Amino acid sequence: MNAAPDKIGHVPATAATALESDFPQIEISQIAEQESWRKEINRPIYHIHKWWATRLGSVFRGITLGALSQPGTDTWEQFYKTHDLAGKVVLDPFMGSGTTLGEAVKLGAKAVGCDINPVSTFLVRQAFTPVSEAELRAAFKRLERDVAPEIRRYYQTRDPQTGELIQVLYYFWVKTVTTPEGEVIPLLSRYVFSQDAYPKKKPRAQIVCPDCWGVQEDRYDATDLRCQHCGNQFNPQKGPAAGQYVTAESGQRYRIKELLPKDGSPPSHRMYAMMALRADGSKVYLPVRDEDLALYEEAQVRLSREALPLPEASVRPGHNTDQARGYNYTHWRDFFNARQLLCLGLLLREILTIDDLAVQEQMLCLFSSTLEFNNLFCSFKGEGTGAVRHMFSNHILKPERTPLENSVWGTEKSSGTFSTLFESRLLRAKRYLDEPFEIAFEYDQDGNRKGSRKTVASHSIRARRVETWDELDTADHGLLILNGDSSRLPVPAGSVDAVVTDPPYFDFVHYSELSDFFFAWLSPVLRHRYPWMAREDSSDQGEVQHKDPRVFARQLAAVFTESCRVLKDDGVLAFSFHHSRAEGWAAIYEAISEAGLAVVAAHPVHAELRGASPKTAAKDPISLDAILVCRKKAFALHRSSAIQDVRQSVDALSSRLQAAGLRISAGDRFVIGAAQTLIARAADDLGFDEIKEHLETIRLGVRATAREVESGVVDVHLATV
DNA sequence: CGCGCGTAGTTACCTAAAGT
DNA sequence: ACTTTAGGTAACTACGCGCG
Numbered sequence: 001m002n003a004a005p006d007k008i009g010h011v012p013a014t015a016a017t018a019l020e021s022d023f024p025q026i027e028i029s030q031i032a033e034q035e036s037w038r039k040e041i042n043r044p045i046y047h048i049h050k051w052w053a054t055r056l057g058s059v060f061r062g063i064t065l066g067a068l069s070q071p072g073t074d075t076w077e078q079f080y081k082t083h084d085l086a087g088k089v090v091l092d093p094f095m096g097s098g099t100t101l102g103e104a105v106k107l108g109a110k111a112v113g114c115d116i117n118p119v120s121t122f123l124v125r126q127a128f129t130p131v132s133e134a135e136l137r138a139a140f141k142r143l144e145r146d147v148a149p150e151i152r153r154y155y156q157t158r159d160p161q162t163g164e165l166i167q168v169l170y171y172f173w174v175k176t177v178t179t180p181e182g183e184v185i186p187l188l189s190r191y192v193f194s195q196d197a198y199p200k201k202k203p204r205a206q207i208v209c210p211d212c213w214g215v216q217e218d219r220y221d222a223t224d225l226r227c228q229h230c231g232n233q234f235n236p237q238k239g240p241a242a243g244q245y246v247t248a249e250s251g252q253r254y255r256i257k258e259l260l261p262k263d264g265s266p267p268s269h270r271m272y273a274m275m276a277l278r279a280d281g282s283k284v285y286l287p288v289r290d291e292d293l294a295l296y297e298e299a300q301v302r303l304s305r306e307a308l309p310l311p312e313a314s315v316r317p318g319h320n321t322d323q324a325r326g327y328n329y330t331h332w333r334d335f336f337n338a339r340q341l342l343c344l345g346l347l348l349r350e351i352l353t354i355d356d357l358a359v360q361e362q363m364l365c366l367f368s369s370t371l372e373f374n375n376l377f378c379s380f381k382g383e384g385t386g387a388v389r390h391m392f393s394n395h396i397l398k399p400e401r402t403p404l405e406n407s408v409w410g411t412e413k414s415s416g417t418f419s420t421l422f423e424s425r426l427l428r429a430k431r432y433l434d435e436p437f438e439i440a441f442e443y444d445q446d447g448n449r450k451g452s453r454k455t456v457a458s459h460s461i462r463a464r465r466v467e468t469w470d471e472l473d474t475a476d477h478g479l480l481i482l483n484g485d486s487s488r489l490p491v492p493a494g495s496v497d498a499v500v501t502d503p504p505y506f507d508f509v510h511y512s513e514l515s516d517f518f519f520a521w522l523s524p525v526l527r528h529r530y531p532w533m534a535r536e537d538s539s540d541q542g543e544v545q546h547k548d549p550r551v552f553a554r555q556l557a558a559v560f561t562e563s564c565r566v567l568k569d570d571g572v573l574a575f576s577f578h579h580s581r582a583e584g585w586a587a588i589y590e591a592i593s594e595a596g597l598a599v600v601a602a603h604p605v606h607a608e609l610r611g612a613s614p615k616t617a618a619k620d621p622i623s624l625d626a627i628l629v630c631r632k633k634a635f636a637l638h639r640s641s642a643i644q645d646v647r648q649s650v651d652a653l654s655s656r657l658q659a660a661g662l663r664i665s666a667g668d669r670f671v672i673g674a675a676q677t678l679i680a681r682a683a684d685d686l687g688f689d690e691i692k693e694h695l696e697t698i699r700l701g702v703r704a705t706a707r708e709v710e711s712g713v714v715d716v717h718l719a720t721v
Numbered sequence: 722c723g724c725g726c727g728t729a730g731t732t733a734c735c736t737a738a739a740g741t
Numbered sequence: 742a743c744t745t746t747a748g749g750t751a752a753c754t755a756c757g758c759g760c761g
Contacts, residue, residue, distance in 0.1 A: 037737055038747070189732095197734070382733090384745070398730085415746070424746090 016570035019066030024076035026660040029606035031058040044429040049123040051097035060103040067498035084108035091496045093486030098124035106458035114482040119515040121483035126365040147350040151343045155407040171405035172273040177259035187401045188239035195220040197384040215287045299339040308345030311520035318513040324397040332520035335375045343408035373416025376403040388416045433461040483532035485542035487558035491566045499563045499573040512539040553587035560595035576625040582695035585674040598636040598682040601629040602675035624668040626675035646676040669702035
C-alpha cells in the first residue's frame with residue numbers, strides 16, 4: 001500500500017486488518033505516557049492485585065482495535081468511539097494481569113486468556129467478576145464488626161500526653177547482628193529514621209538516640225546532637241552499619257553477612273520507634289516502651305496457641321529468591337513477624353467464613369494484595385512520599401535493614417492496609433467495570449495541550465465468565481479464563497480472530513518465584529476448589545523463562561505454534577516487545593519463524609517503564625516497545641529489504657517520535673531497528689546465529705548514529721555494512 | 722593482591738495527579 | 742491551596758572479573 005519512509009513495515013498485498021498498515025503510534029504514546037503516571041487509577045481492573053508486568057491499557061486498546069478492524073480503518077478516529085465487536089474472539093496466551101482481556105471485552109469482543117501461573121489466573125478471575133458494591137460493603141462491614149477489633153487491639157499504644165489509647169500506624173524495626181564478643185549491633189546507617197521527601201523545605205526529622213533509644217525531633221542534617229532524654233552526645237548521620245560492613249563499639253569492622261545467626265534462622269530485629277495517630281488526627285512519633293513490647297509478646301503467645309491458616313511452603317532456590325535465602329529466609333512465613341502472622345491469620349480465617357463464594361474470593365484477593373504491604377520486606381519512604389515502600393517495588397526480594405511494620409487492618413490515615421485497599425483498589429476496580437473510561441487530552445484554541453480528562457468510550461464491562469470453549473462459542477460477551485500451558489489450548493483450530501499478547505522477555509523477571517509469596521497463602525485455602533491451586537508452588541515445567549536464549553526461543557515457539565493453530569487465516573498475532581540485546585530479538589525471530597508466522601509490521605510505542613532493574617538504564621534507557629504484528633507465513637507477502645533501508649526507517653521513525661516530544665535514546669533506536677530487521681528478514685528463514693549477527697550490525701549502527709547525532713558529527717551511512 | 726572497569730544494587734530525592 | 746500517594750530517577754556504592 002505504501003513505501004513511504006515514515007511508515008515502518010511493509011503492507012502485504014493480502015492485508016486483512018488495519019493493524020498491518022496503520023497504528024496511531026504518536027497519539028497512543030502520548031496517552032500511554034499519561035496513563036503510566038498512575039496506572040492503578042487509570043486502569044484499576046488490572047491493579048486489583050500485584051502483578052509484575054502490567055501493560056498499558058491504552059496501547060492494548062489500540063492494538064486490539066486495529067487487529068479487529070478492516071484494512072484502511074483509521075484506528076485513531078475509532079479510538080474514542082464505543083464499539084460492539086460481538087462475535088469476534090481475542091486470545092491472550094500470556095494473560096498476566098488481564099490487560100488484553102479487559103480491552104477486548106470493552107470493545108464488545110469475546111476473549112480467551114490463559115496463563116501458566118495460578119496467581120495470574122486467580123487475580124484475573126477476580127478482576128472480571130461483577131460483584132455489587134453493596135454486597136462488598138456488607139461483607140466488609142461484617143469483617144469490621146467480627147474481626148477488626150481483635151486485630152486493632154494489637155496496634156495500640158498509650159498517648160503519653162493524654163494517657164488515652166491511640167492507634168499505631170507503623171512500627172519501626174531494625175535488624176540486629178551479634179558479634180563473637182556478644183555485642184548486639186543495630187544495622188542503622190543513620191539515627192535519622194524519618195524525614196520529609198523535601199528535607200530542604202521541611203528539615204524537621206525524627207532521630208533515635210543510640211544510647212537510650214529515646215526519640216526526638218531535630219534537623220534532618222544535624223551532625224552533633226545531645227539526647228534530650230539521657231544527655232548522650234552523638235552524630236545522627238553516623239550509624240554502625242555502612243554498606244556491607246558494621247562497626248562494633250571497639251572499632252572492629254565485620255562483614256554483616258558473616259554475623260548472621262549460625263543456626264540458619266533469619267536475622268533478629270529490634271522494634272525501636274512507632275508512629276501513632278492521635279485522637280485529633282495528627283501523627284506522632286513515639287519511643288517504644290515496655291508496654292509496647294509486652295503487647296507484641298502477647299501477640300507472639302497467641303500466635304502459638306491459635307489454629308490459623310498460615311503458609312507452610314518453603315522458599316525454593318532461584319534467581320530472585322536467592323538473595324532472601326542468603327539471609328536465612330527459607331520459609332514464606334519468615335517474611336512476617338509474629339504480630340503480622342497472627343493478625344493476617346485471624347483476618348484470613350474470618351474471610352473464609354463468608355458464605356457467598358464470589359464475595360469471599362473478592363475478599364481473598366484483597367487479602368492477598370494486603371500481604372504485599374504487611375511484611376518485613378517493606379520499608380518506610382519518609383513523610384510526604386506515601387509512607388510504605390512495598391516489598392516488590394524492585395522486583396527482587398531484598399531483606400530490609402530497617403523494615404516497617406504496617407498495621408493489618410489499618411486506620412483512615414494508613415496506606416497499604418486491608419481497610420484502605422478495600423476502597424482504593426477493590427471498589428475502584430468494580431466501579432471501572434460499571435463505567436470504563438479512557439484518557440483524552442484537551443486542547444486550547446491554539447491547539448496546545450492544556451490537560452486531560454476521562455472519557456467514557458465503552459459499554460460497561462458485563463463479560464459473562466464461561467468455563468469451556470463451547471460455552472464461549474454460544475455466549476455473547478463471553479470470557480474464558482484458563483490456567484495452564486498455552487502450548488495446549490482447549491480451543492479449536494482456526495477459531496480466533498486475533499492473538500494479542502505480551503510474552504515474557506528472555507532474561508527478565510522470574511514471576512513464579514515471586515508469585516510464590518502470594519501462592520503460599522492462597523494455595524492452602526483454594527486448593528480444594530481449583531485443581532490449578534493444588535500444587536507445591538506456582539512454578540511449572542511449561543514456564544517460558546530461560547537464561548539460554550535458544551531454549552527460551554523453543555519454549556516461546558511452542559506457545560506461538562499453538563496460537564497460530566487456533567488463529568484464523570486472516571487473523572493477526574500481535575505482541576509488544578523490547579530488549580536491549582541482540583539475543584533477545586534473535587529468540588523472538590526464531591520463535592515466530594518456527595511457529596509458521598512472519599512479522600509483517602512493527603509500530604514503536606511508549607512502553608511501560610520497568611524501573612525494576614537499572615541494568616540497562618544507565619546508558620541506553622529503553623522507553624519504547626515495538627508492537628510486532630505477525631501473519632501466518634502462507635498469507636504474508638514477504639519483501640526482503642537491504643540493511644540501509646532498515647537504517648532509513650530507524651531515522652525516519654526516530655525523528656517523527658522526537659518531533660512529537662518523546663525522548664529517543666540509542667536503546668530506543670535499537671528497538672526500532674531490531675523490529676525492522678525482523679520484518680526485513682521474515683522470509684529468509686535464518687538460523688539463530690545468522691539473525692543475531694544482522695541484529696548486532698544494526699545495534700552497532702544505530703548506536704553509532706545516535707552518538708554522532710548527539711556530538712554533531714555528520715551522519716555517516718551504513719551502506720558499506 | 723590491589724586496581725580498573727563495567728555492571729548490579731541502594732539511597733536520597735523528585736513529581737503528576739488524586740485527595741481533601 | 743495544600744497534602745498525600747505511588748510511583749520514578751540520578752547519583753552513589755558494592756561487586757565480580759580480568760589483569761599485571
